[in-house]
Amino acid sequence: MSGLVSGRPVGPPKGPVRRAVNPVVRGFAPDPSAIRVGDWYYLATSSFEWFPTIPLYRSRDLADWEPAGSVGTAVPGRSLLGVPDSGGIWAPALSHADGVFWVVYSIVRSLGTRHFDLETYLCTAPDVGGPWSEPVRLPGHGFDPSLLHHDGRHYLLNLQNDSRVGGRRFDGIVLTELEVPLTGGGVPDTARVRAVGPTSLLLQRDNLVEGPKITVKDGWFYLLLAEGGTGVEHGVLVARSRSLTGPYEVDDVPLLTSRDDPAVPLQKAGHGELVRTPSGEWYLTHLASRPLETPSGPRSTLGRETAVQRVVWVDGWPRLAQGGWHPATEVEVPDVTELGGVEQRGGLEIAPAWPWSTLREPAGDWVQPVPDQPGVLRLRGRQSAESLWQQSLLAQRLTEHHAEVEVTVDAEPTTFTQSAGLVLWYSTTSYYQLHVTWTEPEGEPQAGQQWAGNQGRRVLVLTHGHPDGARVLDTVALVDGPVRLRAQIDDVTARLWSASDGGPWAQIGPDVDFSELSDDFGPRLRFTGAFVGISAVDLVDGAFTADFSDWTLRYRSTMPGD
Structure with a gap:
């Protein structure tokens, strides 16, 4: 695998630009899920066994992010007591529809076994700062859930885990439609959500895929997948279909990975989600790490962090604007100085509040x-x-x-x-x-x-x-x-x-x-x-x-x- 895809890197975004230095959210901030609502970008990351659960961030320009609260109601009973190290809340997916913020996620209670012994939940809020609803359990076939809101309907994506003896723990991506009644005021009544219709298998691969996210563009359903596990083999793979339930055609090159070159500063690059700017530019949020060399090989003491990359579309497929598939440490993003930048909130240094x-x-x-x-x-x-x-x-x-x-x-x-x-x-x-x-x-x-x-x-x-x-x-x-x-x-x-x-x-x-x-x-x-x-x-x-x-x-x- 070489570092370049056919074609040259493209120029900067339209209008004034500024520089974003990756990682944009530094330190333990893995599995980022990003959306834009109005002039703000919002981001959710995994919290695993730590509280506050599901940290949330916001930004005006994709470069400077500030804490925006957390989904404090994510865990039933507000307790993860007894979950193993690196268990707990995995890979929340943030979305916005019908005037409401949605977040779906899994609570993983077993590691190193055939069964992840997990539950999948949904919380909603009128504002990203809350109040967030109590969690409602969804029919999760595995971890890494996400939601697609399309044409007034709601769909849950999941990794499928075949936990039988001899089964594959990563056995494809499935989709289930959800029925979400409305209250008298027209607000989604997520307390009464239920699965309707059959569950569809969208894609199976011989290699490991997880973290499904769907983006709809120009009549195509683009399925972004985290590929190769979350270590040095990690990457972002893209498949597309004219039909939501497939069949899906898989791109023959990765959108993002650093697995072919250990010299790339940002390693373990993967688990991505596409977000669009108000001017129509596209960006990818993804996780990455900054490993240190040791006699025992590279080690990432800061964990997996959040980075952004600019994306362009070539022949109907997303590609990194700089060419190739390696993550860049510096990325040009739209300058939104006229919007006033990011507001700084006080009190964050006072324990036991964030950080x-x-x-x-x-x-x-x-x-x-x-x-x-x-x-x-x-x-x-x-x-x-x-x-x-x-x-x-x-x-x-x-x-x-x-x-x-x-x-x-x-x-x-x-x-x-x-x-x-x-x-x-x-x-x-x-x-x-x-x-x-x-x-x-x-x-x-x-x-x-x-x-x-x-x-x-x-x-x-x-x-x-x-x-x-x-x-x-x-x-x-x-x-x-x-x-x-x-x-x-x-x-x-x-x-x-x-x-x-x-x-x-x-x-x-x-x-x-x-x-x-x-x-x-x-x-x-x-x-x-x-x-x-x-x-x-x-x-x-x-x-x-x-x-x-x-x-x-x-x-x-x-x-x-x-």
């Missing part, structure tokens, strides 16, 4: 502001870093490869079952935890709690979570009072530090391999990116608390490829 995230449930009474101490948060300890249930973890996505994070923790644990501090996080089997905790007097072996005479001491422990089991990298005695913690991340290496009572910084433990906090490490499927955050643990009664203050997260480079 803070929590695992498997929304932030609850375990995280509270400290009265009369602005900027101080109190976390009440709950379960351990390896729990799939109630963790007291508050974290932010990393968006660049060079970062520093600092926080002050004030905690007085009195048992080894209590701890609190800084965490570098990917999953319950891949993390670095720098926690204030309790241990036996110096020189004594671990012997459980020593109750008599209040024996023991406060220490700082660096723990390395690993698929083969956790291990302690360092234990350092602490003086009384708050302790300042810091992590410095430089590409594939991280260093952790502490300082007490205004003293100098001291490194805790060795340099650690930050590339383990990536999609590409370990024996199992992994789909999220690295986070940094704070956490607290109390394994006995969930009563221990720790106060956190002076949180800072700084990036030392924001240029693509750095």
Whole structure:
């Protein structure tokens, strides 16, 4: 496969243009689904086991995106407790019809088995900022659902999963019509949605295809497919038909992929959706990653991110405007300065609002502001870093490869079952935890709690979570009072530090391999990116608390490829 398709790259879009630098939504923001409503573009991404569920973004120009809320009602009961790492909400698809925003998605509850044990749901809202309806279950044949609204009718697309012994987990794309009654006011009554008519098989391929999206243009139904899995073989394949139910003719070249050239800065390019500008230009939103080279091969610590590409139409097929099928790191987009650009919303830095995230449930009474101490948060300890249930973890996505994070923790644990501090996080089997905790007097072996005479001491422990089991990298005695913690991340290496009572910084433990906090490490499927955050643990009664203050997260480079 070469890097060029016949024909030359085309010129810039019509009218004034500006530059978009990919990824346009940086850090963990996979499986983007984009639409335009009026002068705004809206984007939904996967959230997996993290809350807020289904983060939403908006933009005026496809280059600058701001948070626009989330689908906070997406999970029945607001709980993903017990779902595996990289389970939860996969590949939401956003759409707009009949004056309403729609989002369909799957909740995946099993990984590494024949059955994904999933449910497919629909939520709607009059505005992207909500309020979003309670989820309504749809007949999902597999994950990656999407909706087509066409000629006043509604259709659900799905991957088909043949979960029988010997079946194929990716066994084609199916379509089912949905009947959506209207209320007396003419608004879709999605609480009464139901499937009608037969389910149609649109396309089957020998290679893996998923993520179906349909775009209607010039009498053609264009079926965009995510091809080859979500790793380095990923891509966007296009098929078309004059009939919605097929047969579909498959394009003989991919619309987008980087699988043939590991030197392309944006790897894993795939899972795309087409969106049209008000002036009639076409763009593709898609996922991609910025891998780092390691002795074990490329690893993507920032996860899969959202990028955009300009698209033109050649002989009835979509093609990248720059020629070929490789994603560009810089793309010209229409300049919409006259529309006022993107409005900036305040308050986003205040926990536990965005960009803070929590695992498997929304932030609850375990995280509270400290009265009369602005900027101080109190976390009440709950379960351990390896729990799939109630963790007291508050974290932010990393968006660049060079970062520093600092926080002050004030905690007085009195048992080894209590701890609190800084965490570098990917999953319950891949993390670095720098926690204030309790241990036996110096020189004594671990012997459980020593109750008599209040024996023991406060220490700082660096723990390395690993698929083969956790291990302690360092234990350092602490003086009384708050302790300042810091992590410095430089590409594939991280260093952790502490300082007490205004003293100098001291490194805790060795340099650690930050590339383990990536999609590409370990024996199992992994789909999220690295986070940094704070956490607290109390394994006995969930009563221990720790106060956190002076949180800072700084990036030392924001240029693509750095």
